[in-house]
Amino acid sequence: ELDEAKTQFLSITSHELRTPITPIKTQLQLLLRGFYGDLNERQIKSLRMIERNTDRLNRLLGDLLEISRIQSGRLKLNITKQNLKEVIEETVDFMRPSADEKKISIETRLDDVPDIEIDRDRIIQVLQNLISNAIKFTPSGGRVDISLKKYGDGAIISVKDTGVGMSREIREKVFEPFFQADDWKSRKIGGTGLGLTICKGIIEAHGGRIWCESEPGKGSVFHIILPPKPGREIKLSQDEEIRERIKTFFEERS
Ligand SMILES: Nc1ncnc2c1ncn2[C@@H]1O[C@H](COP(=O)(O)OP(=O)(O)OP(=O)(O)O)[C@@H](O)[C@H]1O
Ligand SMILES: [Mg+2]
Known part of the structure; x- marks a missing residue:
């Protein structure tokens, strides 16, 4: 209440x-x-x-x-069938000038995946925040890699950078509202710490998942999994199912 x-x-x-x-x-x-x-x-x-x-x-x-x-669960999605590859390409074109300005290269490896149902503008908003974070927390001369792959009948998008990275402590809090790593870097760079909270809300409203992997000084990678349509469970092929189980097995042990 x-x-x-x-x-x-x-x-x-x-x-x-x-x-x-x-x-x-x-x-x-x-x-x-x-x-x-x-x-x-x-x-x-x-x-x-x-x-x-x-x-x-x-x-x-x-x-x-x-x-x-x-x-409050009042986020209304405007769902349409979209080609994710085109959506990502458009977002990257839009972000490229700010990467160029900082001498950071953006590389893409985008597979053809079946069209999925998403709120286009909101997914663009998520990608923009992930890419702008990658640029913001990567020193000049670094690089940002964006990939798109099939994941069952859904898709997985990854945004990887060669930047400052995050400790486990930071990693666990990045999706909380107003959280910013407590060093001079984020403060000097600006922002409010709401970007990733919004990203998580948007992805979860689509029935997807967002998480990150990172180590200090070794860059970060943010992954997003999207189902074929909001609320639909992802059907994995047998191979993918096995790979997934092996991954979880090792993750639980690390
Ligand atoms: N790619 C990254 N590399 C290193 N740290 C990151 C990265 N992305 C996010 N972070 C850490 O997570 C914090 C939260 O990110 P978030 O996008 O929510 O906020 P912000 O970028 O600081 O501000 P805003 O997005 O609201 O303008 C960042 O301040 C930073 O400390
Ligand atoms: Mg941000």
């Missing part, structure tokens, strides 16, 4: 706090376009700073709203 009150509070406040942002942005645009007269360099610089921070606030409130939807 307390949880429900909390979720409702979160939902109402983030919504209410978001409303005044629209007129703020409109006025900013008018000022910046010289609608109220010419501006000098310092005024423009100041307005740009207000604009950047307004956008940040808007993003943060959007994330909070999304989390409250996830927690």
